[in-house]
Amino acid sequence: MHRHNVMLVNGYRISRYALRQLLEATGEFTVTEAATSAEAGAHTAIAPELLLIDISNPAKSGLEALCDLKHDFPDLPCLIVGGLDDDTLRNHYLRLGCHAYLSRDASDQAILQVACKLTARKHISGNHVASQHCLTRAAPEVPHMPHIDLSARERQVFFKLTSGKSIPSVARELLISASSVSVFRCKILRKMHCSNNAELISYAFRHRLVND
Template sequence: MAPNATIRLLIVDDHPLFRQGVRWALSSEDDITIIGEAASGEAAIAWLEAAGPSQEPNAMLVDLNLPGISGLDVTRHVRRQYPGIGVVMLSMHEGDEQAFNALRAGAAAYRSKDVKPQSLVEILRRVARGEYVINDVVLEEPRVASRVLTQFRNLPQATSTNPEAEFPIFTPLSDREIEVLERIASGGSNKDIADSLGISTQTVKNHISSILRKLSLNDRTQAVLFALRRGWIETPAEIRQGENRQLDHDE
């Protein structure tokens, strides 16, 4: 690994020529080191298990159409077992359905295989920093955004009989970060949020920094609008209505 390398990349694709092409395209980037390759989903999972935490990649290129375990299943496994790894999913053709499925599986980015090398380099850099590039592209597509919003809002009604319930819509934010955003949406200051959640103001600031980094946004107002538009948080009015319904139920 190069001394100043910050991106440790694992390539998962069943075509040797494509893997070699990626190596060639990234060979001049001092901050990217390809630490391994896998020709199938099973091989990728085995590679990660054998590597251990000290050798773990922080970014993966994963082909959507892998033999055996699909690229989507590999991505789900990585998001559950190795949350520090950002997955860039690649496909022969970009499309609404594939983009939606990549988002649901937890991919941090989704691109077609004809992506330009420099664009791929920038995507890998952002993903390795913990950003979700998929938000910039997929959710700008109205049909995809509509499906994401509808399914996310219907998650509380999901049951074990629903074949998609096991893999709900993925949001890059943790439960605590969602709570912080909801309180920001309600007008709470950092101190108000800290008091209501029983945490320090510095912890609140850390959560806000994490939210902005994950969503690639510049300020907390943008983050609130972003989350509201995608149905990740409720508006203050919806929160109050929910609290009133709970009070009525308790009585």
């Protein structure tokens, strides 16, 4: 029997343990744990079929983590669990590339059902699942926002800058040069029609893209 490999990302060990037990008890999944997106990206020998990101840890923005993981695993279906039951947040995650968003009060059965659907579609098609809207309640349509047009790397830099990180700090985290971060920052400012980091941060808070 084929076991689907799930990459589980969350900073809380007890949360990872609970989700791992839930998934592996079915006999259908093998779970690889990572405390951070950087740790997940370091598992180069593993070929996961599903990203499961538990965003209940408030220490880091879940949207930032999602963008980091989508850069490293662009073709994988992604399930977000542990967030607020909030249509605005759900919409942000869906528009940035996750395929299903389940709030923190979702049942064990709901998590298993969606994980099975996502891995089955990935296994059959070898590509993205057909539509996230059949797997999670769709959020209301909202006007287009310019951060959606950023490239995968630009989105990573955008969320790190809007969380208050300096250019050297972003460079260290992404393992690229500070000059490369500066180039990405210039491109982001142009695409976002902003003049400086303060305006980027204001945009992020206005649209609830960062933790309060």
